[in-house]
Amino acid sequence: MKTEAWTQAVRHQLNLGRLLPLGGPDDGTWITEQAAVRALGRAAAEIPTVRMETLRIGSAPLEPVSEPAVRPPASALPPGPLRIEAAFRASLGLPLPETTDQLRSTLLNAAIERLGLATVTADLRVTDLHEGPETGVKSRTAEKAMRPPPEAAAARSSAPATGTGSMRGPIGELADVAAAVPGVARLTTVLGSRPVKVENHDDPPGRHIEVHLAVASGHHPLEVARAVRAAVASEATSDTPGPVTVAVLITETAA
Incomplete structure (x- = not known):
């Protein structure tokens, strides 16, 4: 079962293709x-x-x-x-x-x-x-x-993955903030990972956050990503002693 799951994960990653930079070096955004x-x-x-x-x-x-x-x-x-x-x-x-x-x-x-x-x-x-x-x-x-993969089609019919289950607590709060930004259709998962990943650093103190999301129709992906980064960084800064950095990965865009 582990081998089968690993194989499916690799196939899904190959379907996503390269992770392309969106905007410039300061935009902290990528798109599949x-x-x-x-x-x-x-x-x-x-x-x-x-x-x-x-x-x-x-x-x-x-x-x-x-x-x-x-x-x-x-x-x-x-x-x-x-x-x-x-x-x-x-x-x-x-x-x-x-x-x-x-x-x-x-x-x-x-x-x-x-x-x-x-x-x-x-x-x-x-x-x-x-x-x-x-x-x-x-x-x-x-x-x-x-053609979208089966998991993408399933995601379109499911509720946003925020604030429930494994997303409770501080990470869930950050997910709720990201999902509430205008233009975010939903948060998404890649290779079964959480849509919001947080890594805290002690030396020097700080926090890095990565958000995976789909962009809704009628919204520009880069502008949505910039707004998400600002909102998530503002929320995380309130309880983080050091600097906060945020990266966004866009996995879907609407027509």
Whole structure:
């Protein structure tokens, strides 16, 4: 049973993809590649002549990175420029350069404006050409990439994981504060961990808090994360002798 649980945890982590920096070094916010890809996929779906096949986001090669102001989640990428890599099918109805330019502009604008990713390049590859719009048709690869895992679907129908069970006490209070911030759809769990993790330090005294959450529709992920960090830090500072740092990991965004 332990081996099976470990295998499922690894598969879930692989589905989440990379943990991408959101904003700049002082923003203390990351987003799962899975959540970012779905957001960009929704933007690309607005182009009727394009059908996405694959979409990945990672650090831009040879670009400088920065040290984050707060401790990042485990294995998270450092703040710095990002690169989008996408493969797509294009329609014969429009010149290919025009389609490529439109898709590149859409992906970059969505990454920057809708999410807050510091994206500088989008490398695109055409895998096939078709005669016209394929309304309602998607490749199996794209469909798989955009489909949420079973646990994500279950989370959407469940109550926010705050203030109950293992979240009682001071950690539960911090969870309640985070969940109450406008734009937070709910707190989420990654690999079965708590949505709010707290680590106290004695030498020097202080506290580090990590919050995992989903962003509600109509709210900008980076702005929501900034508000959560401020609210949680304010709450935690009241009973902490030393400095408090807060990191946010966004695991889902709404359309």
